Amino acid sequence: MKPIKIGIAGTGVVASGVVNILKRNADEITRRAGRDIEVIVVSSRTRAKAEALVGNDVQIVNDIMEVARHPDVDIVVETMGGYEPAKSFVLEAIAHGKHVVTANKALLAEHGNEIFKAAQDKGVTVAFEAAVAGGIPVIKALREGLSANRIEWIAGIINGTTNFILTQMREKGWTFADALKVAQELGYAEADPTFDVEGVDAAHKITLMSALAFGVPIDFKAASIEGISKLAAADIAYAEKFGYRIKLLGITKRVSNGTTDGIELRVHPTLIPESRLIANVNGVMNAVLVKGDAVGATLYYGAGAGSEPTGSSVIADLIDVTRTITADPEHRVPHLAFQPDSLASIPMLPLSAVKTRYYLRLTAQDRTGVLADITRILANHDISVDAMLQTEVDDATKEAHIVIMTHVSQESNVDTAVSEIKALASITGGVVKLRVEELG
Ligand SMILES: NC(=O)c1ccc[n+]([C@@H]2O[C@H](COP(=O)([O-])OP(=O)(O)OC[C@H]3O[C@@H](n4cnc5c(N)ncnc54)[C@H](O)[C@@H]3O)[C@@H](O)[C@H]2O)c1
Ligand SMILES: N[C@@H](CCO)C(=O)O
Ligand code: NA
Numbered sequence: 001m002k003p004i005k006i007g008i009a010g011t012g013v014v015a016s017g018v019v020n021i022l023k024r025n026a027d028e029i030t031r032r033a034g035r036d037i038e039v040i041v042v043s044s045r046t047r048a049k050a051e052a053l054v055g056n057d058v059q060i061v062n063d064i065m066e067v068a069r070h071p072d073v074d075i076v077v078e079t080m081g082g083y084e085p086a087k088s089f090v091l092e093a094i095a096h097g098k099h100v101v102t103a104n105k106a107l108l109a110e111h112g113n114e115i116f117k118a119a120q121d122k123g124v125t126v127a128f129e130a131a132v133a134g135g136i137p138v139i140k141a142l143r144e145g146l147s148a149n150r151i152e153w154i155a156g157i158i159n160g161t162t163n164f165i166l167t168q169m170r171e172k173g174w175t176f177a178d179a180l181k182v183a184q185e186l187g188y189a190e191a192d193p194t195f196d197v198e199g200v201d202a203a204h205k206i207t208l209m210s211a212l213a214f215g216v217p218i219d220f221k222a223a224s225i226e227g228i229s230k231l232a233a234a235d236i237a238y239a240e241k242f243g244y245r246i247k248l249l250g251i252t253k254r255v256s257n258g259t260t261d262g263i264e265l266r267v268h269p270t271l272i273p274e275s276r277l278i279a280n281v282n283g284v285m286n287a288v289l290v291k292g293d294a295v296g297a298t299l300y301y302g303a304g305a306g307s308e309p310t311g312s313s314v315i316a317d318l319i320d321v322t323r324t325i326t327a328d329p330e331h332r333v334p335h336l337a338f339q340p341d342s343l344a345s346i347p348m349l350p351l352s353a354v355k356t357r358y359y360l361r362l363t364a365q366d367r368t369g370v371l372a373d374i375t376r377i378l379a380n381h382d383i384s385v386d387a388m389l390q391t392e393v394d395d396a397t398k399e400a401h402i403v404i405m406t407h408v409s410q411e412s413n414v415d416t417a418v419s420e421i422k423a424l425a426s427i428t429g430g431v432v433k434l435r436v437e438e439l440g
Pocket of ligand 3: 133135313
């Protein structure tokens with residue numbers, strides 16, 4: 001059979017992984033796909049760099065649209081990142097009847113509904129395994145392996161950069177800035193690393209998984225997002241005293257009970273019991289826990305970023321598309337796991353509706369009655385205390401830290417209580433609030 005012909009836009013970290021693996025494993029890949037997969041054209045802004053990667057036999061063009069419109073290309077790979085020109089490139093390729101493989105979660109989280117609709121109308125596939133948790137085949141698991149289940153929730157460490165930073169800070173005492181710099185050098189970070197650090201990248205990924213899990217349109221605007229830039233080393237240490245690790249988690253949950261029906265979608269630093277496997281996922285590694293009603297909890301672990309791990313997922317998509325390229329589009333696996341005419345309209349829940357356990361750290365002056373004031377406020381808002389710790393009073397500041405672990409409480413109640421506590425004269429250093437997830 002004649003080879004499947006690939007055009008690549010963007011020859012950076014991910015594209016290099018793709019090209020190198022395609023060369024090294026050509027034999028296995030052909031035996032699996034049933035046809036050779038051959039890169040015939042790449043776009044590059046720096047010709048020398050592209051030539052060093054693909055050699056002289058591959059056409060190198062300046063204009064990405066030449067890749068999108070190339071008459072011989074069957075599948076385009078989008079590894080530029082960002083919203084534009086990536087969006088125009090993908091839509092142009094679809095309009096020209098090309099299948100698309102992309103690693104770009106930002107693009108799909110913001111514009112996926114439009115892109116998948118265009119692909120559906122044209123009868124082509126847009127595949128994106130590399131976009132979520134890098135090399136881990138979690139999109140495949142959600143879309144195919146778990147398709148018998150009603151998904152209950154997903155919780156994942158889905159940003160390698162922040163997990164790398166948290167790990168180096170905790171294990172090696174690196175500063176935040178040094179750890180971020182190394183993550184950038186290793187090719188893990190986004191072009192704009194605030195996307196990593198502020199939780200936006202994780203929110204892009206959990207938004208896509210939420211749509212796949214619950215059969216709803218992609219709704220990035222509904223995500224509540226909090227990153228790790230304000231996380232204090234003191235809270236990591238106190239969490240450990242209670243037996244918890246702090247990880248940046250992307251969480252999506254279907255809440256369906258007598259009073260509430262909807263979907264939670266949130267990213268924030270989270271306390272996880274240290275006995276959970278996922279609490280021990282370190283460095284650039286990612287892990288995604290998916291709870292299905294039939295299968296129970298399942299865990300997917302592996303490298304969430306990096307050239308070849310991400311390239312591994314891009315090529316898995318290329319092989320999938322190659323295998324089904326001649327199939328009637330109606331018989332291909334739907335982009336978002338559910339048939340596009342069967343998407344549900346389930347409300348997205350605000351953060352204020354979340355019910356979980358909370359970690360609170362208060363910085364208080366050492367005055368009589370302060371603890372009584374705090375516990376009275378908590379009780380007034382239906383928040384019961386599970387455990388409490390107070391540090392010794394600092395000689396210089398006369399302040400102490402009071403750390404409180406609550407039982408399950410509602411976020412809106414906790415927020416009201418926190419603002420009342422902050423208003424107490426004895427609370428001089430603000431209140432830190434973190435969420436706790438048992439993930440059992
Ligand atoms: N690096 C990773 O570990 C990783 C993992 C998963 C997903 N991703 C995603 O993969 C995509 C690429 O990431 P990367 O790390 O390879 O980035 P990169 O910066 O290493 O490479 C991007 C490439 O695209 C080219 N490019 C960028 N803007 C362009 C434009 N406007 N016109 C033409 N060419 C342009 C650049 O010149 C470069 O060759 C992003 O969407 C990223 O989020 C990266
Ligand atoms: N910047 C992302 C790349 C993988 O999507 C990360 O650190 O996880
Ligand atoms: Na993946």
